[in-house]
Amino acid sequence: MAKSKPAVKHVVSGLERLGLRVSAMINHPIAQEQRWVTIHRLDSDGDMEWDEVMSLISETDGIEMTFNDDGSVTLRWEASSEDDPQVQEREEFTLMDEPAPF
Known part of the structure; x- marks a missing residue:
């Protein structure tokens, strides 16, 4: 019987986790339709990671950043061109007046 190699577990760093969360928020269909998203800092987001991601975003052309009191x-952005694909509105993606759970 052949021995299988143990699975290598990749631990996601705080920077990677925050980057993935921010990317998912920006790429969400509603954010793409509205062309804006508000990112809330979680207790698990370290100072160094938060500052690094905010710095990377600030260096991105076409993104306007507003630091809120809370x-x-x-983040706000304009369409790159008139040829940009638009998200079709669907019932599943309706805006809610509830605050984000994070």
Whole structure:
């Protein structure tokens, strides 16, 4: 019987986790339709990681950053061109007046 190699577990760093969360928020269909998103800092987001991600975003052309009083950051952007694909509105993606759970 052949021995299988033990699975290598990749531990996601705080920077990677924050980057993935921010990327998912920016790429969400509603954010893409609205062309803005507000990112809330979680207790698990370290100072160094938060500052690094905010720095990377600030260096990105076409993104306007607004630092809010509650510590969140609102990102706004314009369409690159008229040929950009638009998200079709669907019932599943309706705006809610509830605050984000994070």
